[in-house]
Amino acid sequence: MKANYIKNFQEWVKDFSFYTEVRVRFSETDMFGHMNNTVSFIYFEQARIEYLRHLGVLMPLAAEHEAKSIPIVADLQCDYINQVFFNDVLRIYTKIAKVGNSSLDIHYLAKNQKDEVCFTGRGTLVQMDIRTGKSVPLSEEEKAQLVSLSTISH
Amino acid sequence: MKANYIKNFQEWVKDFSFYTEVRVRFSETDMFGHMNNTVSFIYFEQARIEYLRHLGVLMPLAAEHEAKSIPIVADLQCDYINQVFFNDVLRIYTKIAKVGNSSLDIHYLAKNQKDEVCFTGRGTLVQMDIRTGKSVPLSEEEKAQLVSLSTISH
Amino acid sequence: MKANYIKNFQEWVKDFSFYTEVRVRFSETDMFGHMNNTVSFIYFEQARIEYLRHLGVLMPLAAEHEAKSIPIVADLQCDYINQVFFNDVLRIYTKIAKVGNSSLDIHYLAKNQKDEVCFTGRGTLVQMDIRTGKSVPLSEEEKAQLVSLSTISH
């Protein structure tokens, strides 16, 4: 549990409250008999999108065809703690850990039905202009709102 | 080998010549230790696109952003004959089996490195207008070209 | 709606009752802006497994490591009726349509949140002996139970 984005694991875990539930699909296992390592990032994406929708802030998922800017994944990390198996029911917790000028850091925590930590992660989202490909600053209002929702002060 | 789209298997196999090679990825296996059944359709898509590009006909893959019509998959079938395993090298053969007014039937044949038939398949592509969602007839020229490339007369 | 496994669509639809709900993931879309055609088979697998578990019959999913026989997909078909988009909530209905000596035919129906039929499908599962790779007949009890659950007589 020495991931570089976690200073104190007990503290870090406490800040999560929102989660998305997923059941591991058969097609998401591999011949080692467990969830393939690439799948955690699929869950992260699903959880992140549900979280942003839940917050109703910023980054409109660009599901809207007229969006001028979209949230782009700048980086991703995942640390695998306990193996995950077919049919496991995971809670993918998400929280905002940092608000930048045009970006957002989201942290992830996955627990199984036995409440065991299976994997953790983080990643930065950047608001990008579709036409120019350049980052778009968040408005002061958005920043303030996101900071208030985040766990930065904790 | 009683797939409803194959009358005479020996004849049917002979008509293929174009193929795309794929190596089965670890992430494409499942806990039963073989290639997951959903993966054959990923290979079909890859092979179909390479085949259409090779032919240089019709359906411009809509990779071009200004395309007014795109090829839409109307249906797909796959018959699994022999199991496929991690690291197997498959040849995914494709051929045009039928040319409709605004559609195209493509047949698929997958063989492994031992030249064993692993799975077969077929599916219809329809040329669709992006704005209206309706089918777009092929031009007489395109039809003639596709028929000449197809195995219909065989 | 002329799929070869559907005689009368109105009748065919009525026989479904069990369903699995899925929400279309962002990673399951493609650059055409809709659900990629390969994804329906992932949903079929998930729905089929939940259905068999729900029935509590046969084919123990081989999730049990000591299983001597596993259910193998012999063939699959999908007919795409209406496009599916990111975040659509689909009900994947499943029913047993035929019981063979060592196999089972399952039919699929996917409806979106507007109750529109998005795609339909079918496929055969065969009970296979892990060691020999050959099909294993269902017991008379299992067959009787499956037939009673199926829509064969309808």
Add this chain to the structure above:
Amino acid sequence: MKANYIKNFQEWVKDFSFYTEVRVRFSETDMFGHMNNTVSFIYFEQARIEYLRHLGVLMPLAAEHEAKSIPIVADLQCDYINQVFFNDVLRIYTKIAKVGNSSLDIHYLAKNQKDEVCFTGRGTLVQMDIRTGKSVPLSEEEKAQLVSLSTISH
């Protein structure tokens, strides 16, 4: 290019020589029109496995059914630099960056057909005993061999 695993980018890039080529599949794009962020990890896995096979060292991929230990992914990171599109041909470079007691750090570099850096990454593999789930130390021979292959001294 401020990934925490790269001190000097120019130096870091120079140490790669082995690569695996992949062509981005249509099904690997998403509705934003580019390669979905989850796909880089699929490529990392493919490249890593080909690299280990190429080296002929250690971690026998557990493709062998009698393997007592298998390589497990302990963590993964990816930094996205330039967008990747359908049909892009990527070279996924891999190198051993660190050899631990029972683990291995692998670094990744993805370049497209224009020789642009698209994404970079890293991750730790741990040799795990299948029965106990515990890490298995590398032999001194294996370690020496891996260190000689690695870029540690650079």
